[in-house]
Amino acid sequence: xxxxxxxxxxxxxxxxxxxxxxxxxxxxxxxxxxxxxxxxxxxxxxxxxxxxxxxxxxxxxxxxxxxxxxxxxxxxxxxxxxxxxxxxxxxxxxxxxxxxxxxxxxxxxxx
Amino acid sequence: xxxxxxxxxxxxxxxxxxxxxxxxxxxxxxxxxxxxxxxxxxxxxxxxxxxxxxxxxxxxxxxxxxxxxxxxxxxxxxxxxxxxxxxxxxxxxxxxxxxxxxxxxxxxxxxxxx
Numbered sequence: 001x002x003x004x005x006x007x008x009x010x011x012x013x014x015x016x017x018x019x020x021x022x023x024x025x026x027x028x029x030x031x032x033x034x035x036x037x038x039x040x041x042x043x044x045x046x047x048x049x050x051x052x053x054x055x056x057x058x059x060x061x062x063x064x065x066x067x068x069x070x071x072x073x074x075x076x077x078x079x080x081x082x083x084x085x086x087x088x089x090x091x092x093x094x095x096x097x098x099x100x101x102x103x104x105x106x107x108x109x110x111x
Numbered sequence: 112x113x114x115x116x117x118x119x120x121x122x123x124x125x126x127x128x129x130x131x132x133x134x135x136x137x138x139x140x141x142x143x144x145x146x147x148x149x150x151x152x153x154x155x156x157x158x159x160x161x162x163x164x165x166x167x168x169x170x171x172x173x174x175x176x177x178x179x180x181x182x183x184x185x186x187x188x189x190x191x192x193x194x195x196x197x198x199x200x201x202x203x204x205x206x207x208x209x210x211x212x213x214x215x216x217x218x219x220x221x222x223x224x225x
Contacts, residue, residue: 033210043115044202044216088153093212097142097161098170101121103153 002027006090006102013080013109021075023064023090031092032058032068033073034099039086041065047075047088080109113137115217117203123162123223124193132188132220136205144206144214145178149199157201160186162208193224 007022025031029063036056048057053068062077073090090102114137124130136143145157156170160180170175175193180186190197200221204214 034212043218044204044214046213050211061223079198097159097212098156099144099154099212100156101146101154103151 002031002092002100004081004090004092004100007105008103010108011108013063013107015109015111016079016081017109018026019075019077019080019084019107021088021090021107023073023102024073025071025073025090025092025100027071027100029091030068033063033064034088034093035062035073035075036091036101037086038089038104043090063087080107082111085109114163115203115205116213117201117217117220119163119220120218121221121223126195126224127192129189129191130193130222132190132201132222134186134188134203134205134217136184136186136203137215138184139207140205140215141208142206142214143180144204145186145188146202146204147199148219149196157188164169181208190222193222195224198222198224 005024005025012059025055034049036044037047038044048059050057050066056065064075087104089104091099116131126172141162143160146154148154158178159167175191178188200219202219206214
């Protein structure tokens with residue numbers, strides 16, 4: 001079945017540091033790929049998405065590129081802020097409506 | 112507008128008791144999902160409702176779990192004869208019919224079985 005492997009946390013960075021959270025997946029067909037974020041005390045929310053190979057999803061300074069050849073969808077941000085502290089989840093949406101989640105990566109950004 | 116709401120936010124129950132968890136989706140959203148997040152695990156899909164179609168129950172872990180959605184809106188997840196391994200955060204999400212992968216999540220219900 002479909003599966004997602006993402007970098008284990010926790011990840012601790014200083015403000016303005018560069019962020020990469022790795023994500024690889026296994027799926028049949030050509031799934032859509034997503035990053036969701038959960039800020040402290042809040043519900044999960046969609047951060048960005050990509051629906052086909054070589055698409056780049058972007059939002060709030062975060063980017064991720066759908067790499068079919070490496071089955072990856074790594075999340076990057078050039079300069080993190082304290083307000084980016086959250087848990088980040090990589091997901092795939094297969095040929096159906098179901099989302100398959102990675103285990104989540106806790107990011108803490110210190111001032 | 113109002114987001115997805117869930118109740119209760121926390122529930123502590125004794126092993127063997129039944130529990131009901133409630134989800135109020137965003138008004139107008141036709142799709143509704145239940146997920147479970149166990150300690151140290153990712154989120155796992157439980158069940159999916161889409162409009163008036165038969166629900167997809169393929170993620171329910173055992174026949175002690177059931178869910179219904181009344182009037183295409185509110186949903187209730189019921190766990191009978193709870194076990195300690197049922198302890199988890201249960202999340203509900205909804206989405207408009209045209210964007211089923213863009214799901215809007217509620218805050219979750221933390222269930223603890225003692």
